[in-house]
Amino acid sequence: MKKLIFGIDGGGTKSHMAVFDQCGQCVTIGKRGSLNHENMKDSFTQLEKELSAFIKDTLAGIGAAPTDVAYAVMGIAGVDTLKQHATISAMVDRVGLPHYILCNDALLGVPAGCADGVGICAINGTGSSLAAIDHRNVTVQMGGIGYISNEAGGSGWFGTKLLGAVYGELFKCEPKTIMTAMIFERLGISDVKDYIEKITSCIEDGSVKLNELNLMLFKAVALNDPVALDALRESAEHYAGGIAHLAKTMDFPADQTLSVTLAGSGFVKEKTRTLPDLVADGVTKRLPGRTVEYHKLQTAPVAGAVHWASKEAGCKMEIEAIAKSLAEAGL
Numbered sequence: 001m002k003k004l005i006f007g008i009d010g011g012g013t014k015s016h017m018a019v020f021d022q023c024g025q026c027v028t029i030g031k032r033g034s035l036n037h038e039n040m041k042d043s044f045t046q047l048e049k050e051l052s053a054f055i056k057d058t059l060a061g062i063g064a065a066p067t068d069v070a071y072a073v074m075g076i077a078g079v080d081t082l083k084q085h086a087t088i089s090a091m092v093d094r095v096g097l098p099h100y101i102l103c104n105d106a107l108l109g110v111p112a113g114c115a116d117g118v119g120i121c122a123i124n125g126t127g128s129s130l131a132a133i134d135h136r137n138v139t140v141q142m143g144g145i146g147y148i149s150n151e152a153g154g155s156g157w158f159g160t161k162l163l164g165a166v167y168g169e170l171f172k173c174e175p176k177t178i179m180t181a182m183i184f185e186r187l188g189i190s191d192v193k194d195y196i197e198k199i200t201s202c203i204e205d206g207s208v209k210l211n212e213l214n215l216m217l218f219k220a221v222a223l224n225d226p227v228a229l230d231a232l233r234e235s236a237e238h239y240a241g242g243i244a245h246l247a248k249t250m251d252f253p254a255d256q257t258l259s260v261t262l263a264g265s266g267f268v269k270e271k272t273r274t275l276p277d278l279v280a281d282g283v284t285k286r287l288p289g290r291t292v293e294y295h296k297l298q299t300a301p302v303a304g305a306v307h308w309a310s311k312e313a314g315c316k317m318e319i320e321a322i323a324k325s326l327a328e329a330g331l
Helices: 043-060 082-095 105-113 155-171 178-187 192-205 210-222 226-249 274-286 302-313 319-329
Strands: 004-010 015-021 026-032 069-076 100-103 119-124 128-133 139-143 258-263 292-296
Touching (some): 015 043, 026 043, 069 105, 082 100, 100 302, 105 139, 119 226, 155 178, 155 192, 210 226, 274 292
Parallel strands (some): 069 100, 119 258
Antiparallel strands (some): 004 015, 119 128
């Protein structure tokens, strides 16, 4: 079999694999659930079983083996530290892929969305993170580690902000918000005395999920609720500060246009454009005079993994062609 180009986007919610030949044709795709060890009961032990099966089963479906892969790029959620990178790299070695790059899944947004695979990707999806690849091919990933980095983004964070705002109105004399009426309707209650018992029991039994309440907060933003807007301003400052830091500390010359890709449902599906606009304003404040272009990620992040792997294998494929082939294959 011809040598293959191989990409994985292993997310916290869903995972995609794409296998291409060196002529730029998609040979097969694979789909799976979370590949983040932090979401798994047995952590790294379970991840190794899931990852190994995902790779081997997908390749076996086309009559191939790991040794048929010329180059692989795997972006996997939960690869946030050197220790985690070393642990998961050992798993990949045991699978038998001969040449690969392992990174955090946030980095895939750069080759998937930035011109020539150089720039910054800001992700506001299930979680919050920033990633960059500069002109020297240096990679940096920021965030994805929760409270340690004080991340003001991701669906869970927005859900927490909504509940905090409702609690503040009900019990701490804080500003009124239409989110209170929204959550009362969602819970099917009308009396303040029922709120704590109902919301805690619903969160415990899973009938209300924090990472779904973000949709309610964005609906409140569309209705010009000032409390919800304050939450977006806080998030925008978080992202703008991170983007400015990466721009200043990495090889992104000030006289060249900085490419920033916005990824994740909080950026891509947010219809009001309030959050992206606030982020852009915050970046301008921190990087006066810089030309920055923003793009919403329009293709599956695994396309970035394939693009990156093809460059490493010496058969560079254009991201547009990869995205088209993946769309035809069902991604």
